Amino acid sequence: MKVIKVGTRGSKLALWQTQWVINRLRSLYPGFQFEPVVIKVTSDRSPDAPISAIGQVGVFTKDIEQALLAGDIHLAVHSLKDLPTLSTPGTVIAAFTEREDPRDCILWPKGQPMPDLNNSRVGTSSVRRSALVRSYWPNANVVNLRGNVDTRVRKMLEGNYDVVLMAYAAVKRMDLPVEFKPLPLDSWVPSAGQGIIAVQAREDDQQIIGMLNAINFFPSKVAYLAERSLMRALGGGCSMPVGAYAELHDGELSLIGMVAAPDGSQVVITRRVDTPDQADHLGERVAREMLDLGIRLTIS
Numbered sequence: 001m002k003v004i005k006v007g008t009r010g011s012k013l014a015l016w017q018t019q020w021v022i023n024r025l026r027s028l029y030p031g032f033q034f035e036p037v038v039i040k041v042t043s044d045r046s047p048d049a050p051i052s053a054i055g056q057v058g059v060f061t062k063d064i065e066q067a068l069l070a071g072d073i074h075l076a077v078h079s080l081k082d083l084p085t086l087s088t089p090g091t092v093i094a095a096f097t098e099r100e101d102p103r104d105c106i107l108w109p110k111g112q113p114m115p116d117l118n119n120s121r122v123g124t125s126s127v128r129r130s131a132l133v134r135s136y137w138p139n140a141n142v143v144n145l146r147g148n149v150d151t152r153v154r155k156m157l158e159g160n161y162d163v164v165l166m167a168y169a170a171v172k173r174m175d176l177p178v179e180f181k182p183l184p185l186d187s188w189v190p191s192a193g194q195g196i197i198a199v200q201a202r203e204d205d206q207q208i209i210g211m212l213n214a215i216n217f218f219p220s221k222v223a224y225l226a227e228r229s230l231m232r233a234l235g236g237g238c239s240m241p242v243g244a245y246a247e248l249h250d251g252e253l254s255l256i257g258m259v260a261a262p263d264g265s266q267v268v269i270t271r272r273v274d275t276p277d278q279a280d281h282l283g284e285r286v287a288r289e290m291l292d293l294g295i296r297l298t299i300s
């Protein structure tokens with residue numbers, strides 16, 4: 001039986017996502033054996049350093065892509081939002097999964113009432129989330145908090161933070177000892193790709209690409225094309241306070257874009273609609289309109 005090696009990070013969330021993809025593939029292709037291969041990535045090697053200090057693009061994904069290109073694995077499973085908006089030459093995202101709830105949410109310890117957000121210590125290391133906290137809850141204290149989902153929850157339960165911010169997708173996929181409340185999509189615009197799992201193959205591997213095509217979900221792909229185009233037009237990556245969320249509904253693609261000043265003094269949110277074949281153009285248009293509003297994209 002042919003063994004297909006599936007590259008993944010070793011975090012619980014990554015392993016959950018990889019198992020989910022493997023289960024889908026296994027039911028479609030019973031003649032193959034799918035085997036997860038854990039690959040250590042840059043961010044795992046410096047678990048406490050701020051991502052902005054580790055610096056380069058692709059801290060969650062680069063080492064896995066290299067293993068893919070080297071032929072050590074046949075395919076790779078990533079959180080789409082962790083992948084750089086410019087794809088690595090030689091690789092292709094051959095499947096975008098059905099999107100899990102894309103919203104951000106706040107988490108606090110199980111059994112406790114929801115903290116007063118405007119007087120809380122909020123743990124996050126995301127520049128997008130900190131800008132939104134500073135804008136919407138001006139008296140809250142943003143405290144840097146890095147690490148895998150488990151680490152972030154543990155540090156909160158140890159009393160270092162009153163609430164932490166996280167992707168709702170992560171809360172739904174894992175069993176966490178927390179209370180949680182999702183934040184509204186149109187004011188807390190998520191990161192491009194949030195909630196979608198990306199399955200990557202080598203560009204020249206027609207067999208794997210063909211197999212992955214069966215689990216590709218077109219509405220997720222076209223939504224991401226618009227979100228990615230917006231990110232590219234802003235020249236942004238995860239180091240900028242930018243959000244993008246697109247949705248295909250009744251043949252119409254709508255895109256919400258968000259740009260914030262890192263200190264929260266300005267938040268610009270724009271929504272536009274177009275046909276799905278105009279996904280790229282829609283992203284550029286929303287980006288252009290937001291830039292025309294004159295927000296200062298100062299990267300701290």
Ligand SMILES: NCc1[nH]cc(CCC(=O)O)c1CC(=O)O
Nearest residue numbers: 079082166167169170194195196
């Ligand atoms: N960079 C961390 C990361 N990458 C993907 C997810 C959530 C899962 C998803 O978006 O599919 C998370 C956790 C978070 O944002 O709190």
